[in-house]
Amino acid sequence: GENVEQHPSTLSVQEGDSAVIKCTYSDSASNYFPWYKQELGKRPQLIIDIRSNVGEKKDQRIAVTLNKTAKHFSLHITETQPEDSAVYFCAAPHTGTASKLTFGTGTRLQVTL
Amino acid sequence: DAGVIQSPRHEVTEMGQEVTLRCKPISGHDYLFWYRQTMMRGLELLIYFNNNVPIDDSGMPEDRFSAKMPNASFSTLKIQPSEPRDSAVYFCASSRGGLTEAFFGQGTRLTVV
Numbered sequence: 001g002e003n004v005e006q007h008p009s010t011l012s013v014q015e016g017d018s019a020v021i022k023c024t025y026s027d028s029a030s031n032y033f034p035w036y037k038q039e040l041g042k043r044p045q046l047i048i049d050i051r052s053n054v055g056e057k058k059d060q061r062i063a064v065t066l067n068k069t070a071k072h073f074s075l076h077i078t079e080t081q082p083e084d085s086a087v088y089f090c091a092a093p094h095t096g097t098a099s100k101l102t103f104g105t106g107t108r109l110q111v112t113l
Numbered sequence: 114d115a116g117v118i119q120s121p122r123h124e125v126t127e128m129g130q131e132v133t134l135r136c137k138p139i140s141g142h143d144y145l146f147w148y149r150q151t152m153m154r155g156l157e158l159l160i161y162f163n164n165n166v167p168i169d170d171s172g173m174p175e176d177r178f179s180a181k182m183p184n185a186s187f188s189t190l191k192i193q194p195s196e197p198r199d200s201a202v203y204f205c206a207s208s209r210g211g212l213t214e215a216f217f218g219q220g221t222r223l224t225v226v
Contacts (some may be wrong), residue, residue, distance in 0.1 A: 022203070031212070032212040034215075042215050042219075043155070043204065043217040043219055044204070044219060045217070046215070046216075047213070048213045049212075051212060059162045073225055089155075089156060089157065099144050099161070099208060099211060100146075100161060100162070100168075100169060101158070101215065102158070103155060103156040105153075105155045106155055106156075
């Protein structure tokens with residue numbers, strides 16, 4: 001199966017600074033890497049995903065980069081705002097089963113004023 | 114579409130009682146997932162269905178847990194008998210499968226006392 005490691009577990013940044021969260025995965029055949037954001041007491045929601053045929057994808061202030069050789073992918077949030085405070089999860093699919101995701105352990109991001 | 118709907122939102126029960134959690138997936142989604150979220154273990158996949166058929170239940174912790182999907186619009190997760198260590202937030206999610214977004218329900222917060 002897939003093994004996903006996520007770092008750091010907590011991250012505190014000042015408003016306006018950038019935040020970077022990193023994940024590694026074990027299955028070289030994995031080809032889909034979503035990122036979910038979970039606000040306190042809410043459900044996880046997809047914020048961005050990347051497929052293995054591209055190395056980077058950007059959506060306004062968030063971007064994801066993928067290094068297939070090293071088997072790691074990262075979430076970048078620029079110009080952070082208080083509403084970015086949440087827990088962020090990366091995920092990768094299980095071997096041969098794209099629909100079955102293994103989630104990282106989560107990163108609690110705190111954006112301070 | 115109202116999204117993935119779970120009920121109840123909160124459940125408090127006594128140890129040894131049977132608990133049934135319910136989920137209505139998004140119409141047209143062929144995949145349904147049950148996750149458990151705890152501080153210690155993060156988001157764990159318990160079981161998932163494809164076209165109402167259980168595909169992988171390797172994440173179900175023990176025989177006290179069972180899940181059914183009698184039709185495309187309804188699934189249940191049952192715990193019998195419940196134990197305090199089952200206390201967690203249980204999420205149901207659905208997707209079209211493959212490299213597509215999984216949509217989560219609001220979750221059921223289960224407390225077993």
